[in-house]
Every structure is written in C-alpha cells, then in structure tokens.
Amino acid sequence: MASQKLLVKDVIKKADVLLEVVDARFPEETRNSEIEKEMLRTKKPFIIVLNKCDLVPKDKLEKAKSRMAKAAPAVFVSSKERFGTTMLRHKILEVANIRDRDIxxxxxxYPNTGKSSVINGVAGRGKASTSAISGHTKGVQLVNAGSRIVFLDTPGVIPFDEHDEYIQGLLGIKDSTHLKDQIGVALKIIEKLVEEQKDVLESFYNISATDGNSYDILEIIGMQSNFLKKKGQVDETRTAIRIINDWQKGLLLAEKP
Ligand SMILES: Nc1nc2c(ncn2[C@@H]2O[C@H](COP(=O)(O)OP(=O)(O)OP(=O)(O)O)[C@@H](O)[C@H]2O)c(=O)[nH]1
Ligand SMILES: [Mg+2]
Structure with a gap:
C-alpha cells in the first residue's frame, strides 16, 4: 500500500492537471480526502469526474455536482454512453491553460470507478485497458489522446481510512465472502438506501421501512427472506450477505433517469 501511495503522489507531482474519478452512484464515498489535500498542496488544477452517470437519476447528479463544486469543477461523464467526454476534454484544456506543449x-x-474507461471516452475506445474486475490497471500507463492531451492512467487507490470495509463492499472491491464485518457493511448499505432511495429498498424486499433504524430493517428483510436460525431468530449474517450481494449485482438501483 505504501508503494501505491508513492505512485499516486508521483503522478500528482508530474501531472499538469488531475482528474479525480468518482463513481456517480456514491460520489461522496468515493472522493478521497488524502488525495484532494495533496492536490491542493501542490496547487495543481483538478477536476472531479462523476463517472457512470448513466446509472444515476439526474436530480441526484445535480445535487452531487453542487456539493462538489466547492472543492473543484465537476463534470458528469458516462464512459459507457460516451456522454460528457467532449465537455471533459474542453475542461482539461481550459484549466491547464498550457499552449506550447503536451498536457x-x-x-x-478508487479501484473500479472507471478511470481507464474515462480515458477511453476522451482518447478513443481501447486505448486504455479496462475490466469489470477491480485492480485491473497495473502501474502507470501513458495514453495519448490527441490534441496535446496525454493521460497517465493509474491503478485504483486503495482506501485507507476507517470506512475501508464499507467502501470496499459498496464498490465491489471485495465480495461478501471477503468482508470481515458483513453486518456492518449491510447496515451502511441500508442506511444509504433509506436516505436516497427508500422506495427501491421497500419494493425490492417487499417490506415497509417506515420509522425503523437500519438494524430493524435488516431484521425485517431477514424475516421476509425466511433466513431464520433454529430458534426462529433472524440469521443476521446470512441476511447481510444477501443484501451485499444484491447491492453488488446492481439490483438495488433506482430506475434509470
Ligand atoms: N454503467 C457504466 N459502467 C462503466 C462506466 N465506466 C466504466 N464502467 C464499468 O466499470 C468497470 C471498471 O472500469 P475500468 O475503466 O476498468 O475502471 P478503473 O477505475 O480503471 O479500474 P482499475 O484499473 O481496476 O482501478 C468496467 O466494468 C466498466 O465497463 C460508465 O460510465 N457506466
Ligand atoms: Mg484501470
């Protein structure tokens, strides 16, 4: 992990402009304060790229964008649907303000947020290698995107704060069998869903989540799924694993905008 941090620091030092690629489904959780501090310290211009915005309703995106705008300009992108990539190219040229050499x-x-896909969106398909399995990009890769833009693609930054397990679960960096605190991660996923898309949670598990805290909701989902132990108590671990799996498979997402 130490070498990972050094690698990122080195990229921040070398680059003229930085893109912090976050997952638009959970933009706050996939921002990294340590990296942002380092970028501010070196006074490099940076852009927050909210990628995968094809998976998020428009009103949620707008809210996220205005929250991000305090830190840096934010651009919505769907690398998959090639949306926002021209805007991103313009923004890069604008903030770099370099006219006589490559930028x-x-x-x-974080891993799997779509860094390599964003680069492909701007540079043209297939220039950077991508994969559904996180941890795909190894080392720093140079990708020429034309019109003086050269990208440095990096491996995902490994999360390193107390939200580790939650982010790893949320982003699918670790599947449910590799998470230590499965119940804790499931409770966080429930909290997030109650806050942002309670209706999806209720309809998917066929429950009513009114007034319950996340723990009560986990119990209700366990009951409803008939995940019971011998004495009739809810099997919380099994329920937690189901919730994490459903989330990671994308079954708990709101309808497309
Ligand atoms: N729906 C959707 N999926 C996307 C988008 N961008 C990337 N993906 C998917 O997200 C997964 C990860 O994409 P990558 O570009 O390899 O992500 P990365 O951040 O470079 O990943 P690492 O190199 O492993 O850190 C792939 O399955 C992509 O198809 C997007 O805009 N929309
Ligand atoms: Mg990559």
Whole structure:
C-alpha cells in the first residue's frame, strides 16, 4: 500500500492537471480526502469526474455536482454512453491553460470507478485497458489522446481510512465472502438506501421501512427472506450477505433517469 501511495503522489507531482474519478452512484464515498489535500498542496488544477452517470437519476447528479463544486469543477461523464467526454476534454484544456506543449493529465481514484474507461471516452475506445474486475490497471500507463492531451492512467487507490470495509463492499472491491464485518457493511448499505432511495429498498424486499433504524430493517428483510436460525431468530449474517450481494449485482438501483 505504501508503494501505491508513492505512485499516486508521483503522478500528482508530474501531472499538469488531475482528474479525480468518482463513481456517480456514491460520489461522496468515493472522493478521497488524502488525495484532494495533496492536490491542493501542490496547487495543481483538478477536476472531479462523476463517472457512470448513466446509472444515476439526474436530480441526484445535480445535487452531487453542487456539493462538489466547492472543492473543484465537476463534470458528469458516462464512459459507457460516451456522454460528457467532449465537455471533459474542453475542461482539461481550459484549466491547464498550457499552449506550447503536451498536457499531462493524471487520472486517479478508487479501484473500479472507471478511470481507464474515462480515458477511453476522451482518447478513443481501447486505448486504455479496462475490466469489470477491480485492480485491473497495473502501474502507470501513458495514453495519448490527441490534441496535446496525454493521460497517465493509474491503478485504483486503495482506501485507507476507517470506512475501508464499507467502501470496499459498496464498490465491489471485495465480495461478501471477503468482508470481515458483513453486518456492518449491510447496515451502511441500508442506511444509504433509506436516505436516497427508500422506495427501491421497500419494493425490492417487499417490506415497509417506515420509522425503523437500519438494524430493524435488516431484521425485517431477514424475516421476509425466511433466513431464520433454529430458534426462529433472524440469521443476521446470512441476511447481510444477501443484501451485499444484491447491492453488488446492481439490483438495488433506482430506475434509470
Ligand atoms: N454503467 C457504466 N459502467 C462503466 C462506466 N465506466 C466504466 N464502467 C464499468 O466499470 C468497470 C471498471 O472500469 P475500468 O475503466 O476498468 O475502471 P478503473 O477505475 O480503471 O479500474 P482499475 O484499473 O481496476 O482501478 C468496467 O466494468 C466498466 O465497463 C460508465 O460510465 N457506466
Ligand atoms: Mg484501470
């Protein structure tokens, strides 16, 4: 992990402009304060790229964008649907303000947020290698995107704060069998859903989540799924694993905008 941090620091040092690629489904959770501090310290211009915005309703995106705007300009992108990539190219040229040489653009962010896909969105398909399995990009890769833009693609930054397990569960960096605190992660997923898309949670598990805290809701989901232990108590671990799996499979997402 130490070498990972050094690698990211080095990219921040070398680049003229930085892209912090976050997952638009959970933009706050996939921002990394340590990286943002480092970018501010070196006074490098940076852009927050909210990628995968094809998976998020428009009103949620707008809210996220205005919250981000305090830190840095934010651009919505769907690498999948090639939305926002021209805007991103313009934004890079604007913030870099370099006219006489190539612009080095460092692309950083958590694993699997779509860093390599964003680069492909701007540079053209297939220039950077991508994968559904996180941890795909190894080392720093140079990708020429034309019109003086050269990207530095990086491996995902490994989360390193107390939200580790939650982020790893949320982003699918670790599947349910590899998470230590499965119940804790499931409770966080429930909290997030209650806050942002309670109706999806209720209809998917066929429950009513009114007034309950996340723990009560986990119990209700366990009951409803008939995940019971011998004495009739809810099997919380089994319920938690189901919730994490459903989330990671994308079954708990709101309808597309
Ligand atoms: N729906 C959707 N999926 C996307 C989008 N961008 C990337 N993905 C998917 O997200 C997964 C990860 O994409 P990558 O570009 O490899 O992500 P990365 O951040 O480079 O990943 P690492 O190199 O492993 O850190 C792939 O399955 C992509 O198809 C997007 O805009 N929308
Ligand atoms: Mg990659």
């Amino acid at each position: 080095l653009v460092g692309c950083i962010g």
